Amino acid sequence: MTHRTVHEWGRVAVGDVGFTRGQADALLAAARAHPFGGTDGTDILCDHHRHLRARQMVGVIAARGTSLEILPKVDPTTPDDTPATVRGRLMHMLNVVLGLDISTGEASAMSHSADSLLDLFIALFADRLLAEVRHGLPRQYQSFDEDLRALRGRLDPVRQFTVHAVRPDRLACRFDALSVDIPLMQIMKACVLFVSRHTRSMATQRKLAELRFLFDEVRAVTPGALPWKQVRVDRSSRRWNTLLEFARLLLGQRWQETHAASHEPEGISLLFPMNDLFEAYVAAQLRRALADSGLDVVTQGGLRYCLGPWREGEDTVGTSFSTRPDILVRRGGKVEIILDTKWKNLTNGVSQADVYQMMAYARIYRSPRLVLLYPAVPGESGRKIEMHGLAEGRERLEIATVAVEASETELREELRHLVFPRTPA
Template identity: 40%
Template sequence: PHQCKGVIFGRRSPLYGVKIACLFTPEDHASNLVKVAKTSLFAGAGGEGVLEHRRKHLRARGVVGVIAAPGCQLEILPKIEAMGENGVSDETLRRRLVHMLAVARDIRIDAQNSTSLGWQRDTLLEILIRLFCRKMMEAVRQGIPRRYINHEDDLSALRGRLDMTRQFSTLAAHPQKLACRFDELSPDIALNQVMKATITKLVRFSTSADNQRSLRELSFAYADITDVLANALRWEMITLDRTNKRWRELLSLAQLLLGSKYQTTSTGQSGGHALLFEMNTLFEEYILRVLKRALTGTGLKVTSQGGHKSCLFEAGTGRFRTRPDIIVKEGSNVVLIIDTKWKRMTTRIDDPKQGVSQSDVYQLMAYSQLYDCNRVMLLYPHNQGLPSQPICIPYHIASPTGAERMFVSTVDVSGAHSSVAAALIATVQKSLERSYEMTG
């Protein structure tokens, strides 16, 4: 059937570009999309944390990805340009999001794969499925990993070792059987069960003909692997070593598609499904990975969600533990704390704070005191409503000449990986008033 595309009720968020492909009019399907969105882990207790259903429009809340309901799909893309600007294509937005996901999850996307992933014609979900299928097909051609698994069986001839306890108890009345314990090389291991669960789930999600064809071929290759529900997969049993290291990226993709700390897939009674990513967490993870690589060899160490210092104490017991997004250390000393914010800064004349939240400022001031760190930073994505170059504005804390400083900075995530790394190095150099040579 013919599918029409259009912006939901003519509205777009400045941070999230929302498009819908549907069989009828968007109004006919909005309520079904909201029902599916409420099944997401990001929806919260009231179920309103993903889509805001207003009288004439839907609005995304802090997530990107795809929500599918019977007859329609809703694609939410990260859009950080200023309100009213339409110069950035959906293809560019999809490329930007997939690039951030790839960096955050250590997934390589080579030039050959990148040019043929269907950036223009397909949704983010189909692009990720296509990437997974191509990497899976290449890995399966080299052989599915196998490991020795311990078995116990009652056989007519001895195989492996004799289980003396079971032989003279359970089989005491059946001397013709031997209680054997042996190791057998098998593909039915935790890693392959994760891959089969991913394939099985994607078969239900994909609407692309070529993706469905690839998934059917992969399903045939994994026909002998035990079916395990996604919530029962034994991730802790997976061991990656030199014999199966080529599966590392595929495991990251499987985690991305099955569920991770900043993404969730879900299926509700409405017959739909959702593949969603929380942009605040993804932006933080992306900046962390780029910064770690860029600061390699400088003597600075970058950690995420560390610290865990309590800001209040009651009868000697700490309360309200703090978790800064990114901590930069030099030896054992904390020299810089960065809080990433996937929000849009403004240059409105009537807003000298440029959209910076006062609560975010208070939080960083508390970090400065708790961690004895005289440099803290709020880091935002750069947008076209700001000056052409990313900004790094220094503020003195507590007094006009105070030694502690807070920096309000931006980074342009639309550029190449190397340019983002160089920009982050420059921002760190300015905040620490030091010079580092970029090595990552």
């Protein structure tokens, strides 16, 4: 198994070092087959013959016998952080967005021992699941129809006097009994069997082998037939919520898409669009930062239209070309701030298209404040905030950065001060 790690927009050699041509072609085929790959897979990987260039997807893409980990990077010109540091930072963002309930110390420690983000997720899942299973598997009452030598529950007269009409030593019984073969456990077992084929860590393999033994009484169900809608999490099984989220992630039931192509049974890809992840992370932290402010944080809302039928002397009602700002900050029904997140390096300048987009938002949503929010370069001293006015109006456009590597407390404080600027002394 050949494994390589690269940053966003980075490249990995094809030839004498790096991947062989066959391995590169297998990865490109996996990119084309993935839902995030676009029409020809170039949204994930681009082929430049002597090297592959990663795009703005992060995570792991894999094919038979090979895998490539893509880690986020804001500024390609700065010295690299270690893969373990960046992996831990990415894991923290995913933890906040997906609600995986992983402590900062746990994620940081495991990111230094894991070979890739996929191995890190599988190791966390195996550790959590084994700890819960050792406390006992949840059980639920289920109805059974069995043929027994002694009566249990009640007799099924139809089956008794047809199937067993000449077998008085067999009783057709119907009864209820506690069973571990329930939808939640079927999902857990399916996830264990699935990830067992894809981890490279021997320690994790041993834990998964123990889990397979402990799940012996649970039926094996293929991932495509799992009863997700039948899962019931009550007070007695609430502690399984986090594990259920891990299973959704690893089995491809979440927005970021785990993908295992049918023609590549040895490959599993776990990819996240970095733009979407940055937006969701900022929104989650902003929502917590403004929890006591009376402001609401709405993501991908608005849905107002740009154009509509023109009638002289009347305000136009939009009916086409819908808009969807990344984040709306509202008080009641009034939009006070529109934030648009951009996972780009601000030192490259602000795109004209981004400014035009914000001008359209100002007009359609009548928002007095607009913010283009970028990630700060790790280690950068101070946070940049530039203020501009929109011509022929009073709206304010702010261009700001936020440190994604900061602690949650510091980040929320930065976001709160972005919404409520400090008053100069």
